[in-house]
Amino acid sequence: MWREASAGTSETLVTNGRDGRKRFRADPPMIVAESPMGEVIEARRFGASEIAGGGFETAAPMRFSAYDAAPRFRRGLASSISFEGIGLHSAETVRVTLAPAESGQGIVFCRTDLPECRVPARYDNVVDTRLCTALADAGRPEQRIGTVEHLMAALAGLAIDDAEIRLDGPEMPILDGSADAFVFLIHCAGIVESSMPRRMIQVMRPVRVTDGAAEATLLPVLNGEPGLSLDLEIEFAAAAIGRQHYALDLSASAFEQEIARARTFTFVSEIEALHAAGLARGGSLANAIVVDGADVVNPEGLRFPDEFVRHKLLDVVGDLALAGAPLIGRVEATRSGHRINNRLLHALFADPANYRIVPAAAAMVQPEAA
Numbered sequence: 001m002w003r004e005a006s007a008g009t010s011e012t013l014v015t016n017g018r019d020g021r022k023r024f025r026a027d028p029p030m031i032v033a034e035s036p037m038g039e040v041i042e043a044r045r046f047g048a049s050e051i052a053g054g055g056f057e058t059a060a061p062m063r064f065s066a067y068d069a070a071p072r073f074r075r076g077l078a079s080s081i082s083f084e085g086i087g088l089h090s091a092e093t094v095r096v097t098l099a100p101a102e103s104g105q106g107i108v109f110c111r112t113d114l115p116e117c118r119v120p121a122r123y124d125n126v127v128d129t130r131l132c133t134a135l136a137d138a139g140r141p142e143q144r145i146g147t148v149e150h151l152m153a154a155l156a157g158l159a160i161d162d163a164e165i166r167l168d169g170p171e172m173p174i175l176d177g178s179a180d181a182f183v184f185l186i187h188c189a190g191i192v193e194s195s196m197p198r199r200m201i202q203v204m205r206p207v208r209v210t211d212g213a214a215e216a217t218l219l220p221v222l223n224g225e226p227g228l229s230l231d232l233e234i235e236f237a238a239a240a241i242g243r244q245h246y247a248l249d250l251s252a253s254a255f256e257q258e259i260a261r262a263r264t265f266t267f268v269s270e271i272e273a274l275h276a277a278g279l280a281r282g283g284s285l286a287n288a289i290v291v292d293g294a295d296v297v298n299p300e301g302l303r304f305p306d307e308f309v310r311h312k313l314l315d316v317v318g319d320l321a322l323a324g325a326p327l328i329g330r331v332e333a334t335r336s337g338h339r340i341n342n343r344l345l346h347a348l349f350a351d352p353a354n355y356r357i358v359p360a361a362a363a364m365v366q367p368e369a370a
Contacts, residue, residue: 070227072361074103074198076162078190083181085173088147088264089132091282094169098185101162103194106324107155109135109145113168117143121152121165123322123345129338131279132171133319146171149338150264153318154182156326157255158191161198177263177287179314183256198360200226203329205354207347211340216333218348226328226360227251228320232313233334238267239294244309250317259317261303262310265289268297316341323348325357 077100084095101108111117119125119135127141128134134146151172155163157179165172175181208217221229228250235243248254266280266288274280280288289307290297304310319341320327333340348354 070360071159071193071198072359074161074194074196075159075191076100076103076194077160077186078192081185081189083173083185085175086282086287087169087171088174088177088282088287089279090146090169090171092169092171094167094171094173096173097166098189099164099166100192101164103162103196105162105164107152107160107163107165107321109148109165109167111143111145111168111170112166114143119143119145120324121148121322122324123342123349126322126342129342131274131338133322133338133342134171144170147174148172149315149318150174150177150179151182151318152321153255153314154179154186154260156317156321157250157260158183158186158252159326160186160191161325162194174264174282174287177289178261178311179255179259179318180261183260198326199357200326200328200360201323201348202226202356202358203327203348203354204356205351207344207354209340209343209347211337211343214333214335214337214340216331216336216340216344218327218344219330219332221329228317228327228329228331230313230316230331231333232309232316232331232336234309234312235335236308238291240291240296241265241308244306246306246309246313248313255317259310259314262307262314263287263289263303264311265291265308268292312336320345326360328358 077098080097080099082095082097084093086092087094107121109119109121111119117137117140119137121135125135125137126133127136127138127144128146132147133149133152134144135148136142136144145167151165203218203220206217206219208215210216221227229248230250231245231247233243233245234241246259248258264287266274266283268290269292271280271283271290274283285298289302296302315338316331316333316336319338320331322342323345331344
């Protein structure tokens, strides 16, 4: 037997019909994952190909309606799934297991190569925001876990509240530089809903932070469904990017279809300096867009004409997922980055009057207007 999984609107999944083992391929990089039963799972993007050794079946794309309804109860993973990949900055090969967790635990990262290393995925455990978001226990900086933002975005996008992330190295694998592979893996593991009511953080007053030319604001939602809406603008001197704008009401289908596949990016002019600083040592054209002035170096080009701003929006979703519960509010940001995203959460929680904790099913009170 095999489990149907989502690969997006333009992709197809295949399974070996002879022995029931799931094999999907990714070009590039190859994503190899194993279920608890030792099944090998691979992901192939942009179309299906036959697996050697047997015929194949085609899996229809997953229907999103069940996922777009705002969950009233906490959700987690149905089973464990493991994979390995290269860290973007460390260049180390890291093995990761996404595992179910007790309802109410939240998202917790566990370094299996270190003793008693459990770091809750919270904004106040962020220790570094240079070109990624890194977590660590405040009293044990050696327990650092880097580049958590893409997985956190996928978990938030699919409304996963509880999971244990086990890894045997200092950094989450970058995979293809987007959240797409994480979405795929979560669907393969399966999503279950518990009997514990889901709680959310409702923004009650406008909160604004600035960092040079960067600006980010959290605003109350005055009307509409409770959830998170985002409006982001970026601007870079490189002609390949320039000024881009994107807005999104966060839901599972919007996340998967509009931003999950958007990749991280860098500039040819900065690569040497990054390497000298010990950063981006695992970077390649397989896991990042590389920009050189008006040109995109990657031979396959872009996945979206505005892939750069979509990826920045993906980062915002992942960084704000460190609030500890889903947000009800609106984010407006210009030239955002990991540091200002984290500062926005610190500013939100600095004053209890800025927010309230509400059951997901509760009617919203009228917050203050901007």
